Amino acid sequence: MTEHTLSLQALAAPEGTCYGCGCSHPSGLHLQSHWDADGVHLVCRHSPDSTFIGWPGLVYGGLLAMLVDCHSNWTAMAYHYRNEGREPGSLPRIDCVTGTLNLTYLKPTPMGVELLLKARVEGEVGRKSRVICEVWAEDVLTVTADSVFVRVDTEKLKLKAHGQA
Helix, strand or coil: CCCCCCCCHHHHHCCCCCCCCCCCCCCCCCCEEEECCCCCCCCEECCCCHHEECCCCCCCCHHHHHHHHHHHHHHHHHHHHCCCCCEEEEEEEEEEEEEECCEEEECCCCCCCCCCEEEEEEEECCEEEEEEEEEEECCCEEEEEEEEEEEEHHHHHHHHHCCCC
């Protein structure tokens, strides 16, 4: 990964409006996920600002959950693209949603430190894919997550959510 490599979000969903990872959200976090040099993990770096303080000097746990959710979802989608031998952004688009989000807060996560999220798919890449994610604050592992992401047709999902399907 180099600084000039476009993120998976920019390649596959430049019009994305998710608060955490949407490139087009006007005030969102604009998280960027990239393949790590190891070819196994996706990585994302984020430095929380003071808006996301929990206890004094600590990152709000809800923000950590959002970071894990967005980055893990992009990990699942990246694995799907790779599994199909396709580039992110190729059609038809691949989308996943959160099936389960399970976080374990191991240690307090300090404010003022760049966080590194590191995630991979564990096991089979299928309609439901298991993603393991870690949050590191410098050399301290503060959060682990073991979650499931489900491949979906987002148009059908939207219609169903609005009682139209």
